[in-house]
Amino acid sequence: MTPALNHNELEIHEGQLFGAEELKVAKMERSLSAEGVLDIDLDPHRFHVRIPSRLGGKAVIAKIRTVNPEAAYNSAPREVLLTANSSRQESLSQLLVSDEVDALAGGPRTHKVMLDGDVEINSIKIGAMTYPFSMKVPVKVKKRLVGTIIMVGNTGEYLADIEAFNKVAKERYAQVGVDFDFNIVSMALPSAIQNENNIGLWITTGSNNGPHPDASALVDKAVADNLKKEITMFVVRNFVGPEKGRAYPRAHQPLGKEKLANCIFLSGEDMVKVPDPGGNQPNQRAWFTIAHEAGHILTKAGHYGPPNPGYVGHPGLANYGGESPPLVGHNLMKDGTFNLNTLSSSKRLKRMQEQMFLQSLLVDP
Structure with missing residues (x-):
């Protein structure tokens, strides 16, 4: 998982395969228009799921969920499609939000989470084969x-x-x-x-x-x-x-x-x-x-x-x-x-x- 900003709030070059040390809940600064239209691609705290290989151009699906101190905030596992570009497989930008209203309004690319929760990938599907996988990135309390x-x-x-x-x-x-x-x-x-x-x-x-x-x-x-x-x-x-x-x-x-x-x-x-x-x-x-x-x-x-x-x-x-x-x-x-x-x-x-x-x-x- 690669965020748009590193932990020092500095922008990561789009071509870098930077592994997230943590992810953050979005302020929706720069991504939410005055008319209430959300463009996740403009959000400073968006993140992507990336694999540093094209894998022969095969379809790749990562299953993402959030696990939180209170179960009511858990986001059910969602399948996120990773498409091939010139050098890697990559998802559309994703966003973490803190309440149900934002989670629903933002569609399948928004994931509800709490501070002290984790964003997890627990399986990867490549072509017709599904592989168990475990990756956790924390959403830290500062x-x-x-x-x-x-x-x-x-x-x-x-x-x-x-x-x-x-x-x-x-x-x-x-x-x-x-x-x-x-x-x-x-x-x-x-x-x-x-x-x-x-x-x-x-x-x-x-x-x-x-x-x-x-x-x-x-x-x-x-x-x-x-x-x-x-x-x-x-x-x-x-x-x-x-x-x-x-x-x-x-x-x-x-x-x-x-x-x-x-x-x-x-x-x-x-x-x-x-x-x-x-x-x-x-x-x-x-x-x-x-x-x-x-x-x-x-x-x-x-x-x-x-x-x-x-x-x-x-x-x-x-x-x-x-x-x-x-x-x-x-x-x-x-x-x-x-x-x-x-x-x-x-x-x-x-x-x-x-x-x-x-x-x-x-x-x-």
């Missing part, structure tokens, strides 16, 4: 992002949805090799909070600019209960403001008012009860909000795309990595993520965003 999601007070009715959104976040961060490892726990509502349907987060007027007493009470109780981690998400019934989620990156908190640093607040009601005026989209949910808000903490930046000229503090990225116009709609960090999970949804990250990640929050696997 870093882990560890945190806690705290279900606060009377939020049990949202638990199943939050578990699903957490799973989606794990799928989304696979594209950057990061294991999204968040544990979900529960915590009683602090007694100081009077109305759990209208929790205050930040006071922005007057001389008391800083964390609202409600938010302070949540953080203090999480610390006292030994639940607060480096990144902590609080799922409450509702908070003041129109958003589904709000993140407070450490780098953006005023000196002396860092209590909410690296905290994320999620409105269970707004994440689960997404409006659907037509009544015909029962799967409308805030699928990507958890992954999106974590992205604010990791990149220390705001939303991707106009009207922002680029990421604050990153003037070299003002042209959005060379895209003109930028493909904002597909990006996980756009302002307002999509409520449906499709190939064109706002769930992609770019390599330049990966390079912005705050390394102190990431741990070795």
Whole structure:
């Protein structure tokens, strides 16, 4: 198996028979158009199956599958045709993806996989003869992002949805090799909070600019209960403001008012009860909000795309990595993520965003 890029993200010359040390989940950078059309041949993380011989021009079929830590992500064995060119037998380009939607949308050349999974070839058919064969290439975890999601007070009715959104976040961060490892726990509502349907987060007027007493009470109780981690998400019934989620990156908190640093607040009601005026989209949910808000903490930046000229503090990225116009709609960090999970949804990250990640929050696997 030969990837288009080596492990240092450098392009491999098309004529090289480079054996993969690892394969990567695709970001679909450069391969997914604004109209939602996927061209696997343009993807930087595509790979081929190659044999360094024409074998007399005989038909060759390799059987590929993925084997993962969770069986639900295993890709069933698929027959991949290798055709002869002037010097070797070679398949069409193939792609690894992290969710079922992308796997189906990309057709037989896309293979669902998890981090810590393997891509395997377990047989080769040459002409009429099938030969047992064993080759495994890993899909490695580069870093882990560890945190806690705290279900606060009377939020049990949202638990199943939050578990699903957490799973989606794990799928989304696979594209950057990061294991999204968040544990979900529960915590009683602090007694100081009077109305759990209208929790205050930040006071922005007057001389008391800083964390609202409600938010302070949540953080203090999480610390006292030994639940607060480096990144902590609080799922409450509702908070003041129109958003589904709000993140407070450490780098953006005023000196002396860092209590909410690296905290994320999620409105269970707004994440689960997404409006659907037509009544015909029962799967409308805030699928990507958890992954999106974590992205604010990791990149220390705001939303991707106009009207922002680029990421604050990153003037070299003002042209959005060379895209003109930028493909904002597909990006996980756009302002307002999509409520449906499709190939064109706002769930992609770019390599330049990966390079912005705050390394102190990431741990070795």
